[in-house]
Amino acid sequence: MIVATWNVNSIRARLERVLQWLDRTEPDIVCLQETKVVDADFPADPFRERGYELAVFGQKAYNGVAILSRLPLQDVRRGLDGEQEARFLQARCGDRLVVCSVYVPNGGTVGSEAWDYKLRWFDRLRAYLERAASPETPLLLAGDFNVAPEPRDVAFPEAWADSVLFHEAARAAFRKLIDWGLVDLIRLHHEGPGPFTWWDYRNLAFPRGDGLRIDHLLATPPVAACCTEAGVHREERKGKKPSDHAPVWARLNL
Amino acid sequence: MIVATWNVNSIRARLERVLQWLDRTEPDIVCLQETKVVDADFPADPFRERGYELAVFGQKAYNGVAILSRLPLQDVRRGLDGEQEARFLQARCGDRLVVCSVYVPNGGTVGSEAWDYKLRWFDRLRAYLERAASPETPLLLAGDFNVAPEPRDVAFPEAWADSVLFHEAARAAFRKLIDWGLVDLIRLHHEGPGPFTWWDYRNLAFPRGDGLRIDHLLATPPVAACCTEAGVHREERKGKKPSDHAPVWARLNL
DNA sequence: GCTACACCCG
DNA sequence: CGGGTGTAGC
Numbered sequence: 001m002i003v004a005t006w007n008v009n010s011i012r013a014r015l016e017r018v019l020q021w022l023d024r025t026e027p028d029i030v031c032l033q034e035t036k037v038v039d040a041d042f043p044a045d046p047f048r049e050r051g052y053e054l055a056v057f058g059q060k061a062y063n064g065v066a067i068l069s070r071l072p073l074q075d076v077r078r079g080l081d082g083e084q085e086a087r088f089l090q091a092r093c094g095d096r097l098v099v100c101s102v103y104v105p106n107g108g109t110v111g112s113e114a115w116d117y118k119l120r121w122f123d124r125l126r127a128y129l130e131r132a133a134s135p136e137t138p139l140l141l142a143g144d145f146n147v148a149p150e151p152r153d154v155a156f157p158e159a160w161a162d163s164v165l166f167h168e169a170a171r172a173a174f175r176k177l178i179d180w181g182l183v184d185l186i187r188l189h190h191e192g193p194g195p196f197t198w199w200d201y202r203n204l205a206f207p208r209g210d211g212l213r214i215d216h217l218l219a220t221p222p223v224a225a226c227c228t229e230a231g232v233h234r235e236e237r238k239g240k241k242p243s244d245h246a247p248v249w250a251r252l253n254l
Numbered sequence: 255m256i257v258a259t260w261n262v263n264s265i266r267a268r269l270e271r272v273l274q275w276l277d278r279t280e281p282d283i284v285c286l287q288e289t290k291v292v293d294a295d296f297p298a299d300p301f302r303e304r305g306y307e308l309a310v311f312g313q314k315a316y317n318g319v320a321i322l323s324r325l326p327l328q329d330v331r332r333g334l335d336g337e338q339e340a341r342f343l344q345a346r347c348g349d350r351l352v353v354c355s356v357y358v359p360n361g362g363t364v365g366s367e368a369w370d371y372k373l374r375w376f377d378r379l380r381a382y383l384e385r386a387a388s389p390e391t392p393l394l395l396a397g398d399f400n401v402a403p404e405p406r407d408v409a410f411p412e413a414w415a416d417s418v419l420f421h422e423a424a425r426a427a428f429r430k431l432i433d434w435g436l437v438d439l440i441r442l443h444h445e446g447p448g449p450f451t452w453w454d455y456r457n458l459a460f461p462r463g464d465g466l467r468i469d470h471l472l473a474t475p476p477v478a479a480c481c482t483e484a485g486v487h488r489e490e491r492k493g494k495k496p497s498d499h500a501p502v503w504a505r506l507n508l
Numbered sequence: 509g510c511t512a513c514a515c516c517c518g
Numbered sequence: 519c520g521g522g523t524g525t526a527g528c
Binding site for chain 3: 009010013034036060061062200201202203205241242243244
C-alpha cells in the first residue's frame, strides 16, 4: 500500500491537481494539510467517487486537515488535546494502523508569540503520544511539521539557520518527538541532501533550488519495518497553480 | 473586413478567452471596454504577435477602453472632452475610418448622481460628435452604451422598464445620439427581439434568457452602407470564465 | 506568490 | 456572480 501526505494550500484552489495526482498515484491513505475550508464545504464527492472514505477537520480561513483512506476509517479524533485550531486529525485506517494528519504551527518569527506556540505545540504532540499511543503499535504521523530536522534537509542551510523552519530550538523540539519512538520514512531510503518538500512561492525559490524538507512521514518501528520505498513527488511543485508543498509518499508492505 | 466590440470585464482575467475568440474570428478592428488595467500593465504582446496595433486608455480599477487594429492606427484621442475616466478612446484605422471605443457610465440607480452623470455623458458625446465629426465621413462608435434602445432589445421589457439600462430617459439620450446621424448596424440585419449582448452574472440571468442589447456598433451612413452582415457571438457568454457581455461584430465591405 | 478574507461595483 | 481593491498569513 501507498501512504502519502500533502500540504495542498487550499483544497478548493487545488482540487483538480489533487484529483489528477490521486488518479496517477493511487495511494491508499492520504493526509492533507491546509485544506482551508470548513467541513460543510469540503469537496468530498470527487474523493468518495474514487473510493475513499474521508475524515475532515477544517476551519474558516486557515489550517484544516483531512485523511482520505481506501481502508475503513474509524475512531476519528479531531484536534490535539481539544484545541480549536484545525491542526490535528487522527483516525484508524483498517484493522490496526492509526494515522494522524498533522499541521504544526509555522512559528511566525523567532521569538514571537507564534514561535512560542509552535515549540509548545511539539511538546503537546509528544505528550499526546506518550499518553495515547505506543511505539510498539502501528502508528503513522504524516504532515507538515514546519521543521527541517538536519542540514541535509535544507538546500542552503546557512541562509536558513535563523529561520523558524530550521532554528535549533525547532529542530530540538522535532528531535524530542522523534525520540519518543518514530522513524523518518524518507531517511530510510534517501541519504540526502533532500529530497525537499517545500519551496517558498516568493523569490523564485523553486527555480533557484532553494528547498527545504519540512513535510514528513513519521512512523513507529512496526510500520517502518515494512517500508520498502519512499519519495517526494517534486513534479507537483511545477506547472500551473502548484501548492508550495510537494506530496511525500511511502510504500508499506503491510 | 470585420469590426467588433466587446466589454471584456477585465482584459487580464479574460485574456485567454479573448485571444481564442480573436484567432477564430480574425476581426480587423476590435473595440474593448472595461479592460480594468493601467496602460503599463495592458497585456499588449499577445495582440501584437497576432498582427494588431493597439491604442489603450486605462485606469486603476474600473473602466478602461482599447482599440486593436490590423490597419495602421493614427490620431489617437484619449478621453471625452478631457475627462479623467477611461471611457472614450478614438483612433483612425487606415486611411479614413475613425473608430471610437465607448464605455458609457452605467448610471447606478435611477435618480442617483451616477444616473445624472450617465445622461450628461450622452449629451457630451453628442456635443463631441457635433464639433469633431460629420455624418458624411466614415465613423464607427463601438462599445457598451449601457442602454437597450427599444423593447425588442430587452428579453423581458416590463421587468426592466425602470432600470438604468432601459429607462425612458436613457433611451431618449441614446436616441438623440443616434439622431445626430448614426446607424445601428445590428438592426440593419436583425429585426429582433434580440440579439442580446449582456446577461447579468446574478440571478441565473443567462440560463433564464434574461438578456439585453446594450452593446452597439453605431456608424455613419457611408460605413453603414457597406455593412453586409452583423451579429453577436452569444457563445462567448458560455463556458468557463465568460464576461457578462458577448462580442458584437459586423462585416464591412469597405 | 499565492492563498484566504472583507468590501465595492454592476 | 465575478470582476476589482486592500490586508493578513506563510
